[in-house]
Amino acid sequence: MNRFSRRRVILLLVLTSVLFITFNNTSTGLIGNTRTAFGYVFRPFRGATKVITKPVRNAWRGMNNYNELERENLNLRDQLARQIGNSAAAEAFVQEHNELLKLQQLPIGPNISTVIAQVIGTTPRGDQQTVEINQGTRRGVRVGMPVVNGAGLVGKVTEVFPDGAIVRLITDPQFVLSVRVTCASAIPGVITPATTTTTTTTTTIAPVVTDPVAGPTGADGSPLPATATTTTVYNAFAPGSTVPIAGSGGTSVRCDRETGSIRGRGRNENPLIGLLNDDALSRSIKAGDQVVTAGGTDSLAPPNLPVGRVGRVVLRRGDSPIVEVKVNADLTHLNFVEVLLYLPVSEVGG
Amino acid sequence: MLYVLRRPWFRLGAVALILLALQTTICADLKPFGESVDLMLLASVATGLVGGSQYGALGGFIFGVAFDLVLVTPFGLSPLVYGIVGFIAGYSQSLTFQQMWYLQSVMVAAGSALGVFILAVVQQIIGPRAPLGSELVQTALVVGIANGVLAPLALPVQRWCLGIKRVVV
Numbered sequence: 001m002n003r004f005s006r007r008r009v010i011l012l013l014v015l016t017s018v019l020f021i022t023f024n025n026t027s028t029g030l031i032g033n034t035r036t037a038f039g040y041v042f043r044p045f046r047g048a049t050k051v052i053t054k055p056v057r058n059a060w061r062g063m064n065n066y067n068e069l070e071r072e073n074l075n076l077r078d079q080l081a082r083q084i085g086n087s088a089a090a091e092a093f094v095q096e097h098n099e100l101l102k103l104q105q106l107p108i109g110p111n112i113s114t115v116i117a118q119v120i121g122t123t124p125r126g127d128q129q130t131v132e133i134n135q136g137t138r139r140g141v142r143v144g145m146p147v148v149n150g151a152g153l154v155g156k157v158t159e160v161f162p163d164g165a166i167v168r169l170i171t172d173p174q175f176v177l178s179v180r181v182t183c184a185s186a187i188p189g190v191i192t193p194a195t196t197t198t199t200t201t202t203t204t205i206a207p208v209v210t211d212p213v214a215g216p217t218g219a220d221g222s223p224l225p226a227t228a229t230t231t232t233v234y235n236a237f238a239p240g241s242t243v244p245i246a247g248s249g250g251t252s253v254r255c256d257r258e259t260g261s262i263r264g265r266g267r268n269e270n271p272l273i274g275l276l277n278d279d280a281l282s283r284s285i286k287a288g289d290q291v292v293t294a295g296g297t298d299s300l301a302p303p304n305l306p307v308g309r310v311g312r313v314v315l316r317r318g319d320s321p322i323v324e325v326k327v328n329a330d331l332t333h334l335n336f337v338e339v340l341l342y343l344p345v346s347e348v349g350g
Numbered sequence: 351m352l353y354v355l356r357r358p359w360f361r362l363g364a365v366a367l368i369l370l371a372l373q374t375t376i377c378a379d380l381k382p383f384g385e386s387v388d389l390m391l392l393a394s395v396a397t398g399l400v401g402g403s404q405y406g407a408l409g410g411f412i413f414g415v416a417f418d419l420v421l422v423t424p425f426g427l428s429p430l431v432y433g434i435v436g437f438i439a440g441y442s443q444s445l446t447f448q449q450m451w452y453l454q455s456v457m458v459a460a461g462s463a464l465g466v467f468i469l470a471v472v473q474q475i476i477g478p479r480a481p482l483g484s485e486l487v488q489t490a491l492v493v494g495i496a497n498g499v500l501a502p503l504a505l506p507v508q509r510w511c512l513g514i515k516r517v518v519v
Contacts, residue, residue, distance in 0.1 A: 013407050126489055
């Protein structure tokens with residue numbers, strides 16, 4: 001093997017790789033189709049390997065996660081007990097909200113069908129943030145559809161097979177979606193009373209200290225009264241804060257701060273929002289504000305899906321502030337998710 | 351027919367599919383310190399160490415193409431990086447006099463860690479941008495050590511792929 005041929009081979013391989021990358025950047029669909037075709041062929045092998053290696057994976061999980069699982073189980077039981085009380089209160093809020101929308105002759109919102117899916121695989125390399133789910137084209141799942149769980153937006157479908165799909169998580173560096181930042185207390189589906197025209201009843205809620213045996217207790221250690229369960233009805237009301245009580249004759253207050261696009265930054269990094277404007281409105285954004293999907297004719301997600309909360313705001317002179325978002329969903333422990341069978345208005349119309 | 355089965359490219363392709371199946375199942379779940387072990391990178395470095403720089407580059411390219419077929423990162427990124435790492439591993443192997451097993455394990459560990467750094471740098475250039483800093487150092491350390499431990503298994507497999515018999519001096 002002489003030096004010339006070696007150099008020629010190396011050069012050829014490098015050039016081929018660069019060619020692939022160039023193909024990737026031009027939207028010919030060649031790369032995507034090749035990946036999809038390979039996915040079809042490779043899935044049976046992968047499935048077989050999964051079955052064969054299951055004992056090894058289970059043993060590893062048993063060794064590493066036993067204590068964590070036990071602790072998590074206790075926490076979940078505690079959360080479940082509180083959620084049962086909260087959901088009843090939440091239903092009342094939603095009903096009231098819908099009644100008010102009807103009164104004002106506003107649309108309640110599109111009925112979007114969903115498909116429940118289970119996460120069956122995680123990302124094979126650390127530089128991408130994806131999960132694999134067990135529902136695909138057979139159930140109507142298509143590329144681009146948003147994926148949520150109980151806490152909010154999780155990601156969007158980026159590749160789809162007959163019985164499975166790859167979901168790109170919000171934290172993936174290639175994830176982009178238009179979002180809206182709203183005030184901390186203005187949550188979609190909740191009517192916030194006006195403070196200027198009506199008298200607002202308020203109550204101060206004591207911080208909740210959770211004891212897995214005795215249940216939730218107040219700051220002084222005494223058991224909380226039954227009415228105090230309203231503290232965790234909506235995530236936006238932090239325990240210990242003074243919150244307005246809905247339904248005391250108030251009216252809806254729109255409290256948008258700014259719109260922009262959310263972009264993932266990889267594992268262990270919170271996504272950032274690139275704001276459209278640098279104005280007083282964008283500078284009023286503060287930690288704790290809600291981030292929801294913006295929707296729109298071309299958006300892949302419907303409006304008002306909860307995404308997360310503003311974690312940190314860095315103001316910059318002469319430029320729009322940098323807004324860091326703490327995602328609501330726990331993306332490291334995903335199990336069941338829902339795919340919203342939603343298509344952008346522009347696509348439905350076309 | 352048997353002739354084709356003995357060709358290095360065929361064996362490398364077959365091993366690439368098996369490793370890919372393991373990478374996307376067992377390695378996606380077993381994450382020491384939260385990091386995925388990169389078997390494709392391990393195979394690329396091992397190919398370079400047993401077959402020299404040219405086979406290292408070829409092996410790295412094949413393993414990279416296979417891996418990119420299941421990833422959602424830009425296609426071509428892994429073959430480029432793994433090919434370079436395989437080439438460097440093969441070149442560095444030609445500079446060493448004795449090929450003790452532990453020395454080869456150390457070289458696999460160093461080559462794998464280097465691969466993680468090169469991957470991050472190339473990603474910074476062509477996107478998506480990968481995080482640099484302490485997180486990258488942790489990834490390189492974990493991948494390097496894990497691949498170093500797995501090297502005694504990977505090296506004989508790659509020798510078989512290339513049809514090379516180990517000569518003990």
